[in-house]
Structures are given as C-alpha cells and as structure tokens.
Amino acid sequence: MSLAEPIRLLLFLAGILGFVALNAAYLVWVERKGAGRFQRRPGPTEVGYAGLLQPLADGLKLLSKQLIVPPGADGVLFRLAPLMVMAPAMMCLAVIPFSETLVARDLNVGLVMVFAFGSINVLALLLGGWASRNKYAIISAARVVSQDVAYEIPMLLAVITVMMVTGTLNLGEIVQQQEGGCWRWNLFRLEANPLMPVTFLIFYICMLAETNRAPFDMAEAESELVAGAFTEYAGMGFGVFFMAEYANIAVGCCLAAVLFLGGWQSPIGVFPGLFWFLLKVYLLVFSVIWVRWTFPRTQFYGLLNLSWKILIPLSLFTLVLTSAAMKVW
Amino acid sequence: MSANAYIAADSGTGETFVLNLGPQHPATHGVLRVKLTMDGEYIRRAEPVCGYIHRMHEKMGENRTWAQFLPNTSRIDYLSAMAYTQAYVARVERAARLAVPPRAEYIRVITCELNRISSHLVWFGAFLLDLGGFTPLLYAFDDREKILDLLEAITGSRLTYCYYRFGGLCNDVDKDFIEGSRAFVAHMRPRLELYRKLVTDNIILRKRLEGIGPISAQMCRRYGATGPVIRGSGVAYDVRKVEPYSAYPEFDFDIPVFKEGDCMARYLVRMEEIRQSLRIVEQALDRLPEGPVMAEKVPRTLKIPPGDYCFAVEAARGRFAVRLVSDGTDTPYRVKLRTPSFSNLSLFEEASRDMMLPDALALMGSLDLVIPDIDR
Amino acid sequence: MKLKEVATGFASLLVGLRVTLAQFFKPGVTVHYPHESLKMPPRYRGHIELVFDEETGKPACIACKLCEKACPSDCIAVEGVKPEGKGRKVVTEYRLDFTKCSLCAACVEACKSEAIRFSREYNLAGRSKEDFLMDLLARLEVEHPQLQREKPAPPAEKPEAKHHRGETGKEAAA
Numbered sequence: 001m002s003l004a005e006p007i008r009l010l011l012f013l014a015g016i017l018g019f020v021a022l023n024a025a026y027l028v029w030v031e032r033k034g035a036g037r038f039q040r041r042p043g044p045t046e047v048g049y050a051g052l053l054q055p056l057a058d059g060l061k062l063l064s065k066q067l068i069v070p071p072g073a074d075g076v077l078f079r080l081a082p083l084m085v086m087a088p089a090m091m092c093l094a095v096i097p098f099s100e101t102l103v104a105r106d107l108n109v110g111l112v113m114v115f116a117f118g119s120i121n122v123l124a125l126l127l128g129g130w131a132s133r134n135k136y137a138i139i140s141a142a143r144v145v146s147q148d149v150a151y152e153i154p155m156l157l158a159v160i161t162v163m164m165v166t167g168t169l170n171l172g173e174i175v176q177q178q179e180g181g182c183w184r185w186n187l188f189r190l191e192a193n194p195l196m197p198v199t200f201l202i203f204y205i206c207m208l209a210e211t212n213r214a215p216f217d218m219a220e221a222e223s224e225l226v227a228g229a230f231t232e233y234a235g236m237g238f239g240v241f242f243m244a245e246y247a248n249i250a251v252g253c254c255l256a257a258v259l260f261l262g263g264w265q266s267p268i269g270v271f272p273g274l275f276w277f278l279l280k281v282y283l284l285v286f287s288v289i290w291v292r293w294t295f296p297r298t299q300f301y302g303l304l305n306l307s308w309k310i311l312i313p314l315s316l317f318t319l320v321l322t323s324a325a326m327k328v329w
Numbered sequence: 330m331s332a333n334a335y336i337a338a339d340s341g342t343g344e345t346f347v348l349n350l351g352p353q354h355p356a357t358h359g360v361l362r363v364k365l366t367m368d369g370e371y372i373r374r375a376e377p378v379c380g381y382i383h384r385m386h387e388k389m390g391e392n393r394t395w396a397q398f399l400p401n402t403s404r405i406d407y408l409s410a411m412a413y414t415q416a417y418v419a420r421v422e423r424a425a426r427l428a429v430p431p432r433a434e435y436i437r438v439i440t441c442e443l444n445r446i447s448s449h450l451v452w453f454g455a456f457l458l459d460l461g462g463f464t465p466l467l468y469a470f471d472d473r474e475k476i477l478d479l480l481e482a483i484t485g486s487r488l489t490y491c492y493y494r495f496g497g498l499c500n501d502v503d504k505d506f507i508e509g510s511r512a513f514v515a516h517m518r519p520r521l522e523l524y525r526k527l528v529t530d531n532i533i534l535r536k537r538l539e540g541i542g543p544i545s546a547q548m549c550r551r552y553g554a555t556g557p558v559i560r561g562s563g564v565a566y567d568v569r570k571v572e573p574y575s576a577y578p579e580f581d582f583d584i585p586v587f588k589e590g591d592c593m594a595r596y597l598v599r600m601e602e603i604r605q606s607l608r609i610v611e612q613a614l615d616r617l618p619e620g621p622v623m624a625e626k627v628p629r630t631l632k633i634p635p636g637d638y639c640f641a642v643e644a645a646r647g648r649f650a651v652r653l654v655s656d657g658t659d660t661p662y663r664v665k666l667r668t669p670s671f672s673n674l675s676l677f678e679e680a681s682r683d684m685m686l687p688d689a690l691a692l693m694g695s696l697d698l699v700i701p702d703i704d705r
Numbered sequence: 706m707k708l709k710e711v712a713t714g715f716a717s718l719l720v721g722l723r724v725t726l727a728q729f730f731k732p733g734v735t736v737h738y739p740h741e742s743l744k745m746p747p748r749y750r751g752h753i754e755l756v757f758d759e760e761t762g763k764p765a766c767i768a769c770k771l772c773e774k775a776c777p778s779d780c781i782a783v784e785g786v787k788p789e790g791k792g793r794k795v796v797t798e799y800r801l802d803f804t805k806c807s808l809c810a811a812c813v814e815a816c817k818s819e820a821i822r823f824s825r826e827y828n829l830a831g832r833s834k835e836d837f838l839m840d841l842l843a844r845l846e847v848e849h850p851q852l853q854r855e856k857p858a859p860p861a862e863k864p865e866a867k868h869h870r871g872e873t874g875k876e877a878a879a
Contacts, residue, residue, distance in 0.1 A: 038725050039467040041735045135346065139370075214461060215533055218687075294725045295533050295718065297461025299687060302536045310711065397777035400809035464725060471734050478746075485750035485823065491809040499810060500748070527724040532714030 012104040016093045020086075023250040024243030025055040027285065031246075034289045058239075065235030073232065074131040081128030082233070082240035088117040088124075089247035096254045097172045099264040099274040110171040111163065114255060115156065118210070121248060122148040125229050128241070132232035140228035143218060143300060148210055150307040155206035157315035158199045161322050162259050165192040175263030182267035187260045191329060193322040200260045202315050207252040207288075209303070211245060214292040218300045253284035345373055348686075352381045358455055359700025361674075363693075365686070372689050375681045377674055383704040390664030395421055395631045396495065398664065403489040405666060406702040408451055409645035410490055411437075411444040416651045418493045419574060420640035422624075424633040424655070425495065432620045433497035434576040439510065439613045440480065440492065441575075442606040446517070447476040448645035449599045449606075456596070456694040457528060460537055465528050472520055479509045495631055496624030510614055514607050521604060529600065538593040542692030544680050545590055552679075553672035556647025557602065558696055561595035563588040568643035580612045592695040599697070630659050646670050646697055670702035750808045751826035755799060755845045756819060763852065764845055766796040766820035772812035778805040781812060796842065797854065803829075803837040 029044070029052065036043025044051030069078055095110035097103040107113055122145055129141020165186065166174045178185045187200055209216040230241050257263055257280040264277040298306070350363040360381035366374040386401050393401075402417045403410035415437060422429055450473045454466030477487045483502045484492040492499050528534055549559040559566050567584045569577045585601035587594035635657040641650035647669025654663040673696045681689040736743055745751070758765040768785020780802040785794040813821055821841075831837060846852050 035463070037729050037733075039464050040471065040728060040731060040733050041467065042733055042737065045737070217461070290722060290725065290729075293464050294527070294721050295462060295531065296457060296537065298533050299537050300685075302533075393777050396811065397775070399811075400777055400807040404807075464728075468728070474734075481749065482746040483748065485746075485748045485810070486808060489807070491807075494814075499814070523724060527721045530717045531721050532717045535714075 009104070012094075016090055016104060020090050020093065020247050020250070021243075024247045025059065027246040027250065028055050028058070028242075030285065031289050031292075034286065035293050038290070038293045062236050062239035067237055068232075068234045070133060070232050073133045077127045077131035078232075081124050081131060082237050082244070084124030084127065085121060085244040086240055086247065088120045089244060089251050091117045092251045093254070095171055096251075096258060097175055097263060098277055100272070102274060103172055106170065106172050109169045111159065111169040111174075114171075114251075115159070118251075119152065121210075121244075122152075128233070129229040132229075134232050137229050137231045140231075144212065144229060147212070147216065147218070147300075147303060150304050151206045151209035151216075151311075154202050154307060154311035154315040155210065157312070157319055158203040158206065159259065161193060161199050161315070161319050162186060164319075164322055164326065165189055165196075171258050171263075175258055175265060178262040179265050179269075179272065181269040182262065185260065185262040185265070187262075192326055193318065194325060195318045195321060196260075198314065199318050200256070202311055202318075203256060203260070205306075205311065207256060208291065209307070211248045211252055213245075213249065213288060215295040215298050216303055218297055218303060249285060249288055250281065253281045253288065256284055257281050344368070358694075358698060359703075361698070361700045361703070363677075365689075367686070370685045372681055372684055372686060375678050375689065377677060379671075379674070379700070379703045381704065382701050384701070386705045387664050387666060390661050392660065394659045395633065395661065398661070399493070400489070400491050403491060404701070405668065405705055406644060406646065406649070406670070406699050407488055408448040408699055409444060409649075410488065411441045411492070412642045412644040413649055413651075414490070414493045415441055415575065416640045416642040416649055417653075418495060419642075420638050420651060420653060421495055421631065421633060423640075424636070424638050424653075425628075425631055427496045427624045427627060429497055429624055430621050431576070431618045432501075433622045433624075435613050435617050436498060436502055436622065437493060438576045438580070439610055439617075440484075440490075442609045442613075443476050443480060443510070443513075444490075445645045446603050446606050447473045449603050450476075452599060452645075452697045453524070453528075456697075457534075459690055459694045460534065462528065462534070465524065468520070468523070468527075472517060475509075475513050475516065479506060479513060482506060482509070494623070494627075496627040498622045501622045507614055507617070510610060514611050514614075517603070517607055521600065524600070529597070535593065537691060538596060538695070539589075539591060541592045541688050542680060542684065542695060543590045544676060548676055548679065552676040554647065554669075554676050554696075555672065556643070556645070556669050556697075557595050557598040558647065558673050558676075560584065560586050561598045561695075562590040568641050568648050572641055574640070574642060576613070577609075579616075580609050582606075582609050582612075592691050595695040595697075632657065632659050641667075644669060646699065646702065647673060666705055668702045668705060670696075670698045670700070674698055674703055745825040745827060747825075749823065749825045749827070750810065751824040752801060752803050752806065752808075752829075752839065753812060753821045753841070754824040755796075755841045756822055757845060757849045757852070764796055764799075764820060764842065765818050766799065766816075767818050768794045768796040769817070771815040771817060772821060775811040775815035777809060777811060778807055780805045799841040801839045801841055803839055804834060 032054070033043040033051070044054040047053045047057045069075060092114045094104040095107050095113055097106070125144045125148075126141050129137040129144070132138075162174075163169060166177055168174060168177075174186075182188070187196055189196055193199065208214075230238050233241060254277075257277060261280045261284075262276075263280075264272050264274060266272045266276045345366050345368045348365045348367050350361075350365055352360040352362045354361075362378040362381065364374075364376040364378060365372050366376075384404075386405055389401055390398050398417065399414065402414040405413050450469040454469035457463075457465045480490060481487050483500070483506050484490045544554070544558065544562050546559065546562045546564050548554075549562050549564065555566060555568075563586060565584050565586045568574075570584055582605045585598050585605065587597050633653075633655040635655050638653045638655070639650060641648055643649075648667070649669055650667040652663075652665040652667070653661050654665075656662040677693060677696065681692055684692065755764045755766055757763075766783070766785075768783050770783050773781045773783050782798070782800040782802075783796060784798040785796045787794045808823075810823075813823060829837070842854060846854065
C-alpha cells in the first residue's frame with residue numbers, strides 16, 4: 001500500500017473532526033443569533049465582532065469547571081456516556097459525500113452504516129441517565145429512549161422508500177443519480193414515488209425527534225423535572241452533550257440533503273460541488289432552528305401518538321405505494 | 330379522600346415518591362412550593378405551600394396612615410397594580426364622602442384597562458414559556474413595552490404606579506397620552522391576529538390545552554375562584570358587571586365566557602378580555618370629559634368615620650376585595666385583602682389529581698397565579 | 706385521527722412558521738444598552754432631589770419636615786436651623802435612604818415649598834448599601850458650587866427616632 005492512502009485518511013480524519021467541532025461550536029452561535037432575529041433582538045454581540053467569539057467563551061467557561069462525578073454513580077458508564085454521544089456523529093460523517101471527490105470512505109452500504117451508528121446515540125443517553133443515579137435523570141432517559149425508538153421506525157421506513165427508488169445503499173451513487181437540475185432530485189421523483197415530498201417530511205420530522213429538538217424536546221428542556229438526562233453532568237461533560245446535539249443536527253441535515261435534495265448537485269445543472277452541498281445543509285439547519293423557535297413543546301404522549309398513529313402508518317403506506325408504482329412503471 | 334386512599338386506588342407499581350416543585354422553579358411564577366406525591370408520571374396529591382413571599386401588607390396597613398398605605402396597594406399584585414389601588418382609593422373616597430371628578434374616573438378606567446392588557450400579555454408570554462414556546466413571550470413583551478411607556482409618561486413608574494390619590498389622580502394626562510393610547514389600540518388589534526395565527530390556532534398548543542385540567546363551575550364556587558378561571562367554566566361573573574364601580578356602567582363591553590372549563594377555555598377568555606379592554610379604552614378616550622382631576626377640599630390628613638368598609642374590583646386575576654376597618658383615627662384599624670390568586674390556587678390540589686406533571690403545570694399556568702398576590 | 710384534522714393541524718403549523726419568518730426580517734426592537742440609552746420622560750420618578758432657589762442662592766427647602774412625616778417608609782431625615790434675624794428655617798441636612806424608598810411621591814406632594822422634585826436618575830449602581838444613603842445637600846452642592854451650606858445646629862437632646870405613622874402612634878416609637 002502506498003503512502004498516499006494513510007495520508008489521505010489522516011487528512012480526512014482531521015477534516016471531519018474539524019467539521020464536527022466547528023459545527024458543534026458555531027451552530028450554537030447560529031442558533032442564538034437566529035433565535036434573536038426571530039425574537040427581534042440582536043443575540044450575542046459583545047464577545048468578538050457580532051458575538052462570534054461567544055462559543056469560545058462558553059467553551060472556556062465549561063472547561064474551567066470541575067468535572068464532578070456524583071457519589072454512587074457508575075464511574076465507567078458516567079464518563080463513557082459523553083464520549084458515546086459524540087462519536088457516532090463523527091463516524092457517520094465518514095461516509096457522507098461532501099462533493100464528488102470529498103468522501104472519506106465510499107462504502108457500498110454507507111446508508112446502513114449511518115443508521116447503525118445513529119442508534120448508538122440513544123444508547124449513550126440511556127447510559128448517561130442511568131449512570132447518574134438520579135431519579136429525574138432516569139425518568140428523562142427512559143423518555144428519550146422511548147421517543148427515539150418510536151421515531152427510528154418511520155425514519156427507517158422513509159429511508160427504505162428512498163432506497164427502493166434509487167436501488168443502491170451507496171450514498172455517493174445516490175447523489176450521482178440526482179444530477180441534472182433540481183427537477184432530478186429525489187424529492188421530485190414523483191414517477192417512482194408519488195408521495196415523495198411526504199416521505200421527505202416524515203424524514204424531517206423524525207430527524208427532529210431523533211435529535212431531541214423542539215417541538216420534541218420533552219426529555220431535555222424539562223423545565224418541570226430540572227434538566228433531564230444531563231442533570232448530573234457538570235462543566236465539559238455537559239458541554240460535550242450539548243455539542244453532540246448540534247453535531248447530530250448537522251449530520252441529520254447532511255443526510256437529508258444527500259438523500260432528498262441532491263447532495264452536491266447544483267439546482268441548475270451546472271457547476272456542482274461542495275458549495276451547493278453546504279448551502280443545502282445550512283438551509284436545512286436554518287429550518288430546524290426556525291421550527292424550534294416557533295412551536296411549543298408537544299406533550300409526551302402526543303409525541304408518541306404522532307409517531308405510532310400517524311407517521312408509521314403513513315410511511316408504510318408510502319412504502320407500499322412506492323413498490324406498487326415501481327412495479328407498474 | 331385521604332392521600333393514602335388515593336395512592337392505593339389505582340397505580341402501576343403502588344410506589345410513590347415525593348417531588349418538590351420547589352420555591353425556586355422556572356414553572357411556578359414566583360416563589361411557590363408544591364409538594365407533589367407522584368406515582369411515576371402521575372400526580373397523586375399536590376400540596377401547595379405558600380408563604381415564601383409574605384410581606385405583611387395587612388400588618389403594614391395598621392401602621393400607616395390612609396395615604397401612606399397607597400404604595401403598598403400597587404405591590405400586592407404588581408402586574409395589576411392599578412385595579413388594587415382603585416379598590417382601596419374608591420372605598421376610602423366613598424367613606425370620606427369625596428366627589429371624584431368624572432375626568433378622573435375615566436382616566437382611572439383607561440389606566441386600569443391598559444394595566445389589565447399588560448397583565449394578560451405577561452400571562453400569555455409566561456404561559457407559553459412554560460409550554461416550551463419561547464418566541465411569543467418576546468412579542469408580548471414588545472407590546473407591553475408600549476403600554477409601559479404610555480403609563481410611564483403620565484405616572485413616572487413602569488410597574489408599581491402610585492397614581493391614584495384620594496379624590497382623583499396625582500396629575501393629569503396630556504395629549505401625548507391620549508394619542509399614544511389611540512395608537513396603541515390601533516396597533517394591538519392586528520397583533521391579536523398575529524397571536525391567533527402563531528399560537529391559538531397552532532395544533533401543538535391545542536393538543537396541549539384542549540381537554541386538559543377541566544374545572545367545573547361547582548369547583549370554582551367551592552373554592553371561591555373568580556376571574557378568567559370561573560369565566561372559563563361557564564359562569565358569567567365579572568365584578569365590573571355584577572357590582573359596577575367607577576365609570577364602568579357608561580361603557581359598552583362584553584364578558585367573554587367559555588363553557589368547557591379546560592385550559593383552552595381559560596386561555597381564550599383572557600385573549601378575548603384583551604379585546605374587550607381595547608374596546609373600553611377606545612370608548613373612554615372618545616368620551617373623555619374635560620375638567621379637573623382632583624376633588625376639591627381633600628383634607629391633608631384623611632380621617633374616616635369609624636366603621637367597616639368593603640370594596641371589590643375586577644383585577645386581572647379575578648375579584649379583588651378590600652375590607653377596611655376604621656376606628657376614626659388617621660390609620661386604619663385593619664386592612665384585609667381578599668386576593669384572587671389565593672382562591673384560584675386553592676383549587677389546584679383537587680384539580681390536579683391524577684394528572685401528568687406537564688399537564689398539571691399547564692393547569693397552573695392557566696390559573697394565572699402571581700405568588701405575591703397569594704402571600705401578600 | 707381524521708385526515709382532515711391532520712391536514713388542518715399541519716396547515717396551522719405552516720401559518721405559524723410564516724408568522725415567525727415575517728418577524729425575522731423586521732428590525733430589532735431592543736435598545737442596545739449601554740451603548741445606546743433612552744431618554745427618560747419628564748415625569749419619570751428617579752430618586753428625589755432638592756430644588757435650588759436661584760434668587761436666594763440656597764435650597765428652597767425650609768426644613769418643615771412635612772416630607773419626613775408623609776413618607777411611608779421613613780427614608781427621609783431633615784434637619785434645619787433658623788438663622789439669625791431671618792424668618793424661615795434653612796435646611797442643614799437632608800438625607801434620603803434610597804434603599805427604602807418606594808417612589809410613591811408622598812414627599813413631593815406634601816412639600817408646600819416645592820423644594821423637592823423627582824430627578825431622572827436611573828443609572829444607579831453601587832457596590833455597597835452606603836452608596837444609596839444619599840446626602841441630597843451634597844448632591845446639590847455638586848451641581849451648584851455657589852451654594853453655601855448652613856452650619857447645623859449644635860447637637861441638642863436628640864429625641865428618639867420616631868416612626869411617623871399617624872398621631873395615635875400605634876406600634877410607633879421603638
């Protein structure tokens with residue numbers, strides 16, 4: 001094996017770590033500024049120009065705090081949980097094609113790998129809640145698990161629908177099939193699946209629920225039960241959970257862009273590239289922020305009802321419809 | 330029914346734990362402690378413990394002259410300060426046989442109603458904050474700023490106004506206030522449309538509030554709950570119509586009543602009340618009489634003939650009544666304050682049985698409690 | 706769940722999103738304090754201050770103590786002295802305990818000589834309680850350096866600090 005391959009992998013590793021770190025830190029800034037604009041106020045402005053150094057200041061603050069492990073907590077699991085939350089986000093990014101040539105590992109089963117790693121996120125929250133040895137953390141962790149499991153199912157059904165339409169699990173190939181113009185994107189492939197926009201919507205809602213974003217953030221923004229699964233985490237332990245949430249949002253939006261919006265393909269058919277991919281991802285991130293600051297939280301049973309009684313039947317229906325349409329045409 | 334019997338009645342595991350919705354809590358609007366006995370997600374018993382902000386207003390009343398008690402009246406319920414001052418001042422005026430000029434009465438109505446709107450806006454924002462919608466709070470506070478600016482221009486304070494005096498007002502309003510109030514009324518009506526589109530019609534909010542926390546009219550009567558709580562349960566009881574005072578009989582306004590008795594009904598009652606208050610303000614501005622704002626010959630040290638005096642007003646939270654006992658000297662013998670939040674809170678224990686915790690908090694938010702009002 | 710209900714529910718979400726997006730593009734409503742600040746209206750109630758009488762070159766206050774009696778919170782302490790030959794008393798000391806003041810305007814209205822008024826100070830911050838025990842004559846001296854303070858009377862038998870809570874004095878002095 002030549003020397004080029006390990007160097008390439010190292011560069012990609014550094015790139016992905018950098019991308020995740022930058023996103024985790026600066027999506028916070030985007031969220032706070034965005035929230036401010038929706039609420040007609042400036043958001044952070046003091047630290048650095050337009051508050052751009054605010055995430056650094058927050059990070060420094062969190063780093064300077066003592067890392068407390070509550071007595072009686074399971075030491076290993078307690079320390080492991082933040083790591084387990086952050087790692088899947090980075091691993092999923094290894095297969096996402098940023099542009100034609102920018103992909104760390106072009107796996108044939110890339111899509112499966114993303115979901116396999118995505119599920120570890122849930123496990124990590126459960127471990128964090130359990131290991132804290134705190135009544136409220138456990139209750140909240142249990143809620144998070146039931147919420148995430150309930151929303152994995154329609155998400156996977158929606159993705160299976162896309163997979164049936166594209167015929168491949170390779171993310172790079174999925175993007176390549178969508179070249180041409182925006183009418184060739186999977187979102188508008190109505191000849192294969194007449195309800196494709198609905199499938200996209202299901203995927204989007206499930207992505208919000210998987211990352212515990214409002215309006216599905218019952219588990220973490222629990223102003224009723226203190227602070228949810230992260231109650232016992234101090235300083236950087238909490239910081240890692242927090243960053244992982246934003247990293248997961250970034251990964252979810254990257255996936256949505258790749259699967260439905262044509263990845264790095266341009267909407268006008270010429271000059272494809274990394275620029276378009278990032279534009280789509282950040283427009284989706286903006287929409288996630290927009291949704292968060294508009295709606296109140298759903299009730300917990302409302303959330304589960306939505307998944308089991310609406311989204312799953314709907315996604316099953318679109319799946320059956322897709323297979324029928326593909327059989328016919 | 331004792332708490333133990335209830336716990337044993339129907340529960341999953343039969344194990345309960347006590348959760349303290351402590352005095353410091355984002356969801357209780359003030360320092361209120363609620364001891365919850367919970368079985369999993371369900372509340373078996375909720376015991377409110379108040380008194381954390383008891384400031385002894387009634388005792389202070391015994392040690393201050395009639396005029397020196399005026400600042401206290403604003404601070405009992407700071408969000409609805411004008412109405413509380415109105416109750417106290419109106420009764421003392423009647424007892425001392427002071428004739429309040431009509432201009433003063435109209436301005437009192439205008440300021441009372443503006444204060445009611447601003448109180449409901451705070452409730453609206455805080456209630457939605459409890460439910461997880463952060464943005465409407467800031468929109469509501471933006472509207473409230475306009476009211477506060479108007480009132481600041483005439484009274485000098487933004488929250489605890491000491492504007493009414495025995496016999497009228499402390500100073501007159503100017504043209505800027507009248508034009509500003511008209512502009513505010515014109516600004517607020519489209520904003521109510523905005524709130525309807527953003528919040529009231531929102532399916533997520535409707536699912537959170539419809540059918541949650543039903544309170545029957547009988548329960549209200551048993552506990553003495555008034556205000557939007559009883560009007561959301563189908564009873565058209567508003568002190569401004571039942572025991573009219575000040576210049577209210579001259580205005581044409583409706584009392585919003587909704588029958589369902591759930592959180593949504595109470596929400597809608599308050600939103601509708603804002604609309605009706607705007608109507609009252611508009612009519613009062615149109616018909617504002619000229620003249621003095623202070624009665625003639627108000628004694629410097631007021632003394633009231635000995636006796637027992639009561640007065641009730643419709644504050645933003647319900648019926649506020651003041652009972653003054655005078656022994657002929659220049660300080661009251663006793664000042665008793667009947668506050669609406671105290672009675673509204675007392676039905677929380679019964680109404681929240683077997684509810685899930687987030688629903689119980691939605692119920693508490695819909696009761697619109699101001700804790701200093703409970704503890705006085 | 707009826708389909709119509711789902712559809713109208715979903716539509717209400719989109720309407721809400723449109724509302725917030727419209728607000729996104731509107732200008733901010735906040736004032737970026739401390740870089741910008743607002744002008745207080747003329748009737749704004751800051752702490753009280755003494756009025757300087759240009760003609761006499763002295764504060765207009767005659768130390769009649771009506772404000773001290775009117776105050777519900779006992780924040781004001783006034784002392785005056787009657788100079789030789791002149792009719793009116795002149796104030797020698799005027800202290801305001803702003804930590805207790807409730808800005809109720811009882812003092813301003815009680816004053817018959819129009820000697821106190823509300824200032825428009827809101828920018829008050831201090832590091833200790835003593836910063837808010839204000840000496841209003843000293844503040845007046847800062848603005849009007851030509852003011853000559855009268856010397857206070859020699860300390861006589863100081864009576865017990867009385868709570869001015871009405872004549873019958875229920876729960877009054879100490």
